[in-house]
Amino acid sequence: MTGSRTSPIPLYIQIADAMRRRIAQGIWSGGALIPSLEQLAQEFQASRVTVRQAVQMLTGEGLLHPQRGKGTRVSGELPQPLPVSVVTSLDQLSASFRATTPELLQIEEGTQRPGLQEGDGNLAESYVYMKRLHVRDNAPYCIISLYLDTQIFHTAPQRFRQQTVIPLLLEQHRDRIHHARQILTLGESDSETSHLLHMPLHAPVAYIRRIFTDAAGVVVYFADVTYRGDALRLEMTLTP
Structure with a gap:
């Protein structure tokens, strides 16, 4: 196999x-035991340095384990995330996070605002932005970029940093949520998504956009969520 050198995606x-x-x-x-760097370099028609970068990337993901003088072994079977159902109520959505472990990748206060579209609602004075990786049974299954009204965040900053946001939001501020909706579209993973979710490049993913507004139409919670395609399940009852 030869990688495409005309692709904008780095060869490694x-x-x-x-x-x-x-x-x-x-x-x-x-x-x-996987093939040696020399064998992989020959197979992929790339330099040892490029192949080593690829091995280091998968080592960082926990998929490979280099051993000095003994070669590189596969660490274990690639964990497959259990399916997450697309739900239609806030309580069901909250319940879907029960077995989830959130990993905080980035947090910024007051510097970013969600990109709202017509009909989404009005902006709050400021937001706390958090980018998080959600893991279940040691398998990452979604990436969430969310914006939470700063006033709400400061009612329990440590808990909002450490816990999944929607269950906590419903527990403490359910009265603030007057309207909630989500939109699902399909796409394919980019290099960052593939790396974080341990999946092949251009693999199927599902994008979900969630917006919660209060009685005045102010957006108190906004999230762009990227799910692994094999981690999302949509089931609907059809009327005969």
Whole structure:
């Protein structure tokens, strides 16, 4: 296999993606010794430095384990996230986060505002922006970029930093939520999403946009969520 040198995606990321796919498909099973850097460089028609970058990337994801003088082994089977159902009520949405462990990637206060569209509502005075990775059963399944009204955030800043936001928001400020909606669209993963969610580049993903507004039409919670395509399940009852 040869990576595309005309692609805007760096070659080492393309190689890491191909290697990640082999682990996901069981071609390289847990504990297996992968080919040497020289063999991989020859296969991918790339330099040792480029291949080493790909190995380091997957090592950082916990998929590979280099051992000095012994080669590099697959750390274990690639964990597959349990499906998350698309729900239609706030209580169901809150319940879906019960087994979730949030990992805070970034937080900024008062510097960013959500990009609202017509009909979304009005902006609050300021927001706390948080980017988070959600993990369940040791498998990352979604990335959330959310904006929470600063006044609400400061009622329990430590809890909002450490816990999933929606259950806490419903627990303490349910009376502030007058209207809630979400929009789902489909797409494919970019390099950052593939890295964070441990999935191949251009793999299917689902984007969900969530907006909660208060009685005055002010957006108190806004989130852009990216789910692994294989982690989301949509089930609907059809009327005969």
